[in-house]
Amino acid sequence: MNNANVVIVGAGHAGVQTAASLREMGHDGRILLIGDEPDRPYHRPPLSKSFIASPDADLDPLRSEEFFANNDIDLRLGVRARNLDPSTQRLDLDSGEKVHFDHLILALGSRNRTVPIEGAALDGVAGLRTAQDARSVRERLGNAQHVVVIGGGFIGMEFAAAAAAMGRTVTIFEAAPRTMARAVSPDTSAYLEGTHTAEGVSIQSGATVARIEGLGGAVSAVITGDDRHIPADLVLVGVGALPNTALAESAGIATGAQGSDGILVDDHLRTNHTAISAIGDCARFPAGPTFRRLESVQNAVDQARCVAARITGSPEPYQRVPWFWSHQGKVKLQIAGLAAGVDRSVVRGDLSSGRFSIFGYRGADLVTVESINKPGDHMAARRILESRGSLLPEQAANPEFSLKEVGPATTHSSAR
Ligand SMILES: Cc1cc2nc3c(=O)[nH]c(=O)nc-3n(C[C@H](O)[C@H](O)[C@H](O)COP(=O)(O)OP(=O)(O)OC[C@H]3O[C@@H](n4cnc5c(N)ncnc54)[C@H](O)[C@@H]3O)c2cc1C
Structure with a gap:
């Protein structure tokens, strides 16, 4: 249904990307993007880095001012969705307006603990x-x-x-x-x-x-x-964040324990109401035998693209290798994969040089790579993890071994 009426709640990384991807993928119907913050949608990561360090720094906008009008995206800022009725597919805004949706995307983000x-x-x-x-x-x-x-x-x-x-x-x-x-x-x-x-x-x-x-x-x-x-x-x-789940919970949409784990979705990021999806920081999605919730720009953006593809008729399950970055002073840390369950690590490079990567294995499987000031290793690690490439610990630890040579594995012992 390419002319469906899509309503997106949350105008952060996930919400804005959903709107943009819908148009890129040929969606003709209405897109209403509702955000409760007053500022035009902006990149959140600089807030704890460059923005805080410079009194004159401006917000870094996610899209230009004209982008929303040019793409016929009805952006409402400073407006909060306060009530959701899944049975009639209706949303109440605090402006008093009631909106109907064919698809609702909850991109509600998280709040500080x-x-x-x-x-x-x-x-x-x-x-x-x-x-x-x-x-x-x-x-x-x-x-x-x-x-x-x-x-x-x-x-x-x-x-x-x-x-x-x-x-x-x-x-x-x-x-x-x-x-x-x-x-x-x-x-x-x-x-x-x-x-x-x-x-x-x-x-x-x-x-x-x-x-x-x-x-x-x-x-x-x-x-x-x-x-x-x-x-x-x-x-x-800075003691972590909790997913924003109240809007979903009060509408009877399934969440993890007391909402603190996020809005539960299937592998196509649909909640237990098929017209309603949840993405980004607020969503708890299947990952192998378990569910996980991630707080990262990559996760928000890739999940947005996944939902937009489904709405425009190309559904695919969400299966991306997570990656993150953090800038701390002169240190640029990049992480591909997740560190949970790592039982063996090898270092590539010299820890004292300030340029190295740590390859983490669970059993025989490479599951995460942390790179310090080594963007080339990070990009290679993402490619290897995405393709489930076979990289032995001794190869990873050998700086003479080219990561570019790593091809997809023929067998793999466990799901990531
Ligand atoms: C200071 C800081 C630094 C970060 N640095 C990094 C980094 O370096 N790298 C990285 O990968 N990630 C970083 N992150 C995490 C990253 O910013 C988030 O994972 C990402 O913003 C998630 O996108 P989202 O769209 O799910 O949520 P958000 O970007 O938080 O957007 C959700 C929006 O929904 C709004 N909203 C919620 N409820 C309603 C409602 N009922 N009605 C209307 N609007 C509503 C919220 O106010 C918010 O504007 C950082 C986060 C913070 C706070």
Whole structure:
């Protein structure tokens, strides 16, 4: 049905890509794209990197101003979808408008987890997700001297690097024994921690913040679990994200446990209501014998293309190898695949050179490659993982062995 009425909720990476891909793939029907943020759709990754580091940086738009009008995409900004009725295929907007859909795409993204500790609501304690968040954190950072980051994940580490480069005193508190533990190998964590420490960041792993103290309503210090007093005039909370599922849940659409795991979809990214799909950060999709939810631009964009292809008559199951990137000061980290279940790692290159890759195996299967300042290895790794290429650990570890030579495997022992 190429003239179907498509409504997309969420004008972030996934929502905008869905609209663009629908038009590229020949969709003739109406496209209504609804986003609750006031800003024209923008790239989110720079918010914890270049945007925060420069007082004059502008948002990086996902598409030009003319793109939406030129492609007949009805973009509504600052409008929230507040109620969904799957049986009548109707959506209520907070503007009072009611819209009918043939296909509804939920591209709702995720929201920051908060820390349930005393003082978390003080002025100067902030998360970083939207352009609004980033503007207010940037302004605060301009006048701050002592910055505390709670959580040594992607956003916390990126923000810490930017703040340290601006001459701020930065301390990261990470409850786990090492930073970025869920996403990267111990070697990569150690390398990143080394580069941050060299830039003056204090990394306190295995340490918690028990409460936050304020003066006149504004943050003044954090008190650690072992009762240390750390001065702070800005506290950045980067303890992960939760998928936005409330709109789906209240409409009876299946989600994981209490919605915290995301909106459940099948391998074609359809929810349990076939006219309604979910993609990007908010979706929990099948991956081999299990389900997973990912927070990355690649996942949002590729899932958008997958849904657009189905709506325009070329359905294919969603099966892409995930990849990610993170810029932390001078370090460019790129990851292909997922680190879960890795039982053997080999290093290609020299850890001390600041240019190397770590190849992670589960049994005989290569499942992930982390590249530090080695974009060529990353691109090769994506190709090898996509084609299920056969690369032995000793070949991976040998810098003389060309990754370009790796061809598809003839057999494979387990699903990725
Ligand atoms: C600071 C930061 C840095 C990041 N850096 C990287 C990086 O370096 N590399 C990488 O791969 N990924 C990065 N990510 C993750 C990446 O940005 C997300 O995975 C990606 O934005 C997901 O796209 P999405 O469209 O699913 O969600 P989003 O881009 O979050 O868009 C969802 C939109 O839906 C809106 N919305 C929600 N509910 C409603 C409603 N009811 N009505 C209307 N609108 C609604 C939200 O407000 C939001 O605008 C970063 C994220 C953040 C926050």
